[in-house]
Amino acid sequence: MNNSKTWDAYKTQRNYVTKLKKQSINRYFIERCTGGSKSKDFWPTVKPFLTNKGCTSQKETILQENNKIITNQQEISEIFNDFFVNVAKNIGDNNVQVNDKHPSIEAISNKYSNGSTSNKLIFQPINEEFVSKRIGKINVKKATGIDGISPKILHAAKPVVIKPITQLVNLSLSTSIFPDSLKIAQVATVHKKNSVLEKGNYRPVSVLPAISKIFETAIENQLTKYFDDIFDHFLAAFRAGYGCQSTLLKILED
Known part of the structure; x- marks a missing residue:
């Protein structure tokens, strides 16, 4: 009998705490998200629930280079560095021509x-x-x-x-x-x-x-x-x- 009363009391208190928790969470989101997406607190509050970009855990990067899996972070850093430095190296190479006789350029040149x-x-x-x-x-x-x-x-x-x-x-x-x-x-x-x-x-x-x-x-x-x-x-x-x-x-x- 005592065990039954204790269990009933526990469930009552548990349900009450769960209710308070839900109300607190609801109040938290209302306070921080009132004003819509233009509110400064809106995206910092909502974003972690939409993507994993708000996660603070650091996951090591793994690359595949020349059909080989690279896990060494120093080697990966060198691969990224070489790629980013040279990715735009040949953009516009030998294709850009400047017309010094263009009316706009001549007008600026004559003016100054x-x-x-x-x-x-x-x-x-x-x-x-x-x-x-x-x-x-x-x-x-x-x-x-x-x-x-x-x-x-x-x-x-x-x-x-x-x-x-x-x-x-x-x-x-x-x-x-x-x-x-x-x-x-x-x-x-x-x-x-x-x-x-x-x-x-x-x-x-x-x-x-x-x-x-x-x-x-x-x-x-x-x-x-x-x-x-x-x-x-x-x-x-x-x-x-x-x-x-x-x-x-x-x-x-x-």
């Missing part, structure tokens, strides 16, 4: 052939406010580069590192030398599709030091501003604020 110093690209020094804003825009969730300085640490140390980083960037701009240490990337392979044994089914992902983003932005901003005054307003490819629509509107309305 007077040798005026005002047309020369001269990098200007940046200030600490620029560096502070750039550090603030770096995503803290991004991976850490080979220097071991994570974006999160960079954010936390911002008051201390702003001045030396500003000095380093300005030195790079004045000497026209980009630091070699900031060019070194950690390269990881990501499987795209089809067989995992084929090297061609992987793509490389490079992780550069977080600080290099500040150098790159300082250069990119000034390059963009310089060429905006050179490029014709009909040239819209790969330019911020330009597109097919803007070009068509200029043709139709101007």
Whole structure:
């Protein structure tokens, strides 16, 4: 009799705990996914249940090369490195011809052939406010580069590192030398599709030091501003604020 009562009490408590668990899980997903796919918490919450890409377990890569199965990770790294370095080596080889007499090229050449110093690209020094804003825009969730300085640490140390980083960037701009240490990337392979044994089914992902983003932005901003005054307003490819629509509107309305 006592055993029966104990078992009934256990089942009651078990069912109650199961109910609380389901309610907690339901509340968790509602809180994190409210707002739909545009919510910053939506995909990090849902993605692990859709694919295995959210899994933290590290699975060693195995390749098939020349009808031979390769399991040695050092050898696999060399195979990937050789493949990625040479995969685009012959693209456009001897097929690209530049017509120096093209009207567009001649127009640009004639417009800026007077040798005026005002047309020369001269990098200007940046200030600490620029560096502070750039550090603030770096995503803290991004991976850490080979220097071991994570974006999160960079954010936390911002008051201390702003001045030396500003000095380093300005030195790079004045000497026209980009630091070699900031060019070194950690390269990881990501499987795209089809067989995992084929090297061609992987793509490389490079992780550069977080600080290099500040150098790159300082250069990119000034390059963009310089060429905006050179490029014709009909040239819209790969330019911020330009597109097919803007070009068509200029043709139709101007």
